[in-house]
Amino acid sequence: MKTSAAALLALLMPFAVSAQQPTARDFARWSEVNEVALSPDGKYIAMAVPADNNRETQLQIVPLDGVGKIQTLRFGKMEHVSNLIWTANDVVTLARATNVPLEPRPYSRGQLFSTDTTGKKQQTLFGYFADHDFQSGRRRDEGFAQVLRVLYDEPGKALIEFECWDCGEKPDSVLYKVDTLTGNREQIESIKDASILWVDTHGQARAFLRKNDQDEPLLFYRPTTQSAWMPMPKSLGGWKISMLFFDTDDNTAYAAISDNGEADSFYKLDFKAGTRTLVSSKPGFDVGTVLRAGRNGPPFALISDYSKPSVMYLDPKSEYALLHAGLMKAFPGYLVYFHSFTRDNRKVLFSTGSDHDSGAWYLFDRDNNKMQRVAESRPWLKPEQMATVIPIEFKARDGEPIHGFLTTNHNGPGPMVVLPHGGPHGAADTWGFDPEVQFLASRGYSVLQVNYRGSDDRGENFKRLGYREWGGKMQDDIADGVKWVIDHKGADPGRICAYGASYGGYAAMMQMIRYPELYKCAIGYVGVYDLEIMRKKDMLVESKSGERYLERVLGSDFAKLKEWSPAQNTAKIKVPVFLAAGSIDERVPMNQFNALKRALEGNGAKVETMVADGEGHGFYSVDNRTQLFEHMEAFLKKYIGEGAVKNTN
Structure with missing residues (x-):
């Protein structure tokens, strides 16, 4: 490359052109599958499947033994599902989703639900539902919820972060322990003004990022599980952390960190000592995708698909580096991404993709070295x-x-x-x-x-x-x-x-x-x-933070915005x-x-x-x-x- x-x-x-060139419709069609997730016991996969000319996305639960019945669950027309996460062997959480402009798949609206594999036991975890006639809406969560961590020692339970939409410009982040089988929730803590929250392997909040009135990042942390919140020193978190992963000792962590606004590098952190050690840096480029060892283990590899694709193993001789390298060898010219493992880490769900192939999902059984293709993105291309x-x-x-x-x-x-x-x-x-x-x-x-x-x-x-x-x-x-x-x-x-x-x-x-x-x-x-019209309109409707952003990226020099507006300079378009x-x-x-x-x-x-x-x-x-x-x-x-x-x- x-x-x-x-x-x-x-x-x-x-370019070797086939006798049957793909049609415009072949390229216009969306992927057959948006997401795939593997159950902890390895018996099922859950898939987000577009349907009805992409006017909805359905949840499909597929038994991998080929014996049971495929369950198809849906919200209805113009409704979508995303963010599929197994919280127990037979329970999937999912988000109600919406189509996002110019994106190939829908994204979460912050409403969370769960279902068992039969579809008979369903729960609303977070969402707003108004009263209807004489029936009271069960949930009144006006905000955005997301799963931060599945608590594997407590089947069915997960940590969910919630931010309300009507709590001012800087809402608190509220952390709940939620039983996804029953919908019951327990508030763990509320963190003022947090916008990004990280938890350790036992589910305790250990770091968060908030922004000041100038929209600059501020980092806070707990040096130990018993510590109070305090500002994170530059020696540990630099200027900004963009991703953070804890090891099993809940003191060692790995993070993508930028010290002065440059592209971030990957570091190993010692929370208690407040120090960090450089693991990997690709000057000029952010870290990319982080692959983790087994089911939520520590990072073992970094994948960069920006500019020249590359894979960097933290320890090339480690168990998961060897596993990944072997799969990369089986798919020459492709990048391989791990998505989920069974509870015993013996089965792995991974995907492949390249510049000439939109990709597929596979299940690999490490005990018998058998591989099973479970879904393809665009098999017609x-x-x-x-x-x-x-x-x-x-x-x-x-x-x-x-x-x-x-x-x-x-x-x-x-x-x-x-x-x-x-x-x-x-x-x-x-x-x-x-x-x-x-x-x-x-x-x-x-x-x-x-x-x-x-x-x-x-x-x-x-x-x-x-x-x-x-x-x-x-x-x-x-x-x-x-x-x-x-x-x-x-x-x-x-x-x-x-x-x-x-x-x-x-x-x-x-x-x-x-x-x-x-x-x-x-x-x-x-x-x-027309930047001038757009800027004036946005000034009337944006929030304070949105207005600050527009002032930074566009400014208020309307003479310049007019000069840079194609609709006002069409005489130059020939x-x-x-x-x-x-x-x-x-x-x-x-x-x-x-x-x-x-x-x-x-x-x-x-x-x-x-x-x-x-x-x-x-x-x-x-x-x-x-x-x-x-x-x-x-x-x-x-x-x-x-x-x-x-x-x-």
Whole structure:
């Protein structure tokens, strides 16, 4: 996975196209399974399964012996499940979930439920239910609940953290011990203003993070299980902890720590002594995924899928490192992730994934070395038909190192789509399978993804480099990436288009304004196109913390925001444009789409549009996603694909 110029040219190999090319609908379809969880006794798996054109997600409980009946449980249409956790051999907890804009699967709404494997014994653990007629609602939890830890010595019981929604800007974190079989709960403690809470292996709260009035992190801890809360010294927690795992002695812990806003490193902590020892550091990149030894054991490996994929074992000769390395060897070219173990640690549920395969889940029996595939994500897409994702690195014009990915399927320079990610902050492109990227590659386009300054996964300082630079240096980084690929013969400079969603849609239009010489067309999908209007509207509805955030990332220089608003600078957009939007988008309302469309048409620009009824900030209907992909395919073919070549001959 080298990223030198010579290596890039070597990797631009011809793409073997199958006689039956996958259709747009093949790429538009969602994964068959979102989550898989293994029961403690290894007899069942629970799966979150999308259904009815992704308008709901159901819980399926599957007996692994193939004898029993598969149970399918559901909340109903437009309802989803997520966060599947076994709290006993026959009890699953789950969260009621909702579709999140531009995300491939639904996420928890903070309401928790439990069910046994038959579906006959169900409990509401946390949620708000109003009185109905003469029946009183059992739960009135207006807030967000999440399982912090299953108490394995007390079957069926778990520690659950709850934060209410109507308790001010900084609600307390309340920790409960909950019997998931009966729904009974016992309050353990309430921690003032806590936003992130960590517990040790015996379920005692030992550290938490809160933010001050300037939104800077403050860390607190208990040096021993008997200690009172006190500020955590810099020698132990640095400036910020982003993840924390305790060993069985409840004194040794492992954490991802940043001292001054740089990308975090992985440390071994001694809570009582207040000291730490460096375990692993990948300068410029955050830690990544942490794999744990057995059922909630200490960390044994770190997986980085940002930039160049890698696995780092804390002790390469340890039991679980050898197990993981063996499975990696069985799946060459893939990354292997452990998800759950049986209570005796003899069976492991793991998943595989790569740049050309969206992945599958497997059960491995360590006693007899037998492997069983239990679910696949997209079995209709064949890995051999997919393109390779190549990590790249280049220097921006001011010397800042920038990373990204080039997905390619042709030999030498050809047409390319520049695909900026959304967010922009708190998001980043990573190595792996992306059906949208693979769709574009299957149609003959290289795809460039640039993690411009402001992107996630490289530390707070790198993120802050993008603040108040939405239309400035962030756009320069994208353009510098395009020029780098052109210089290294990875793209035809006369056949490049930009496409993005949300902030990515904004960036696609700003590229046309800032760098018109680089592009032949632009596609904006649920994009924001007028920063001045967005900023003024958000000032009226955001919380105090939200307003502080917007002031940091956008500022209040409305002259600059106007200059950086595509809808107010359409005279500079000289290329054909395709705009797509959802009719009920609340995050980026239709007035943004309409403002850009009218302004472009007023300047005589070529504009194609698609508005999907009933869709929000990103399409979930497979029919609408298919139509979007097909419209994009025709548009790109016309301006940088086969149609463009014919028109120039």
